[in-house]
Amino acid sequence: MTKIAHMVTDIRPRANLSTSPALLKEPAVRAGFLAGMSIPRLADAFGVTRYVMKDYVAARREQWRAADKRGIREDARRTVVFTRASRESGGYDIRPISLPRITMHVRALDERAGRAA
Incomplete structure (x- = not known):
């Protein structure tokens, strides 16, 4: 029989951990999550219980991942x-277009940003 003690988690939160996400700073949690930190490590780093961090990240993870590709x-x-590339099914994919850093392209992007603002 093998021991799986490392997989057992304590249901009771440790003392002095917050059970409210009110004090969490979203940019810091997002940066940690996108850097690959696990939910338990994020919870320990920010002083909240694991279930609070799990719910907090679950509600925001799709937006964070999509924002990374915009x-x-x-x-x-x-x-x-x-940019968005349309599919025949009516959906779309977000695809990167890589341009060499040429002064002409930089000026065109600056012009485009100036018009949008």
Whole structure:
């Protein structure tokens, strides 16, 4: 028989842990979640119970992941623009288009941003 003691979780919260998500800072929790931190580690880091962190992340995870694939990203070599690509079924995918970082493209993106604002 193998021991699975490492899989047993304590149902009772530890002392001094909050049972309210009111004090959680969303940008910090989002950054930790997107960096790959587990729910128990996030809960320990922010001083809340695991079930509070689980509910908090579950309500927001799809928005966080979708936001990661929106907008424009730039680095020294290229500019990546995320656009919608339609499917025959009526849905769409968000696909990255990578442009070399050329002055002409930078000016066009700045113009586009100026018109949108």
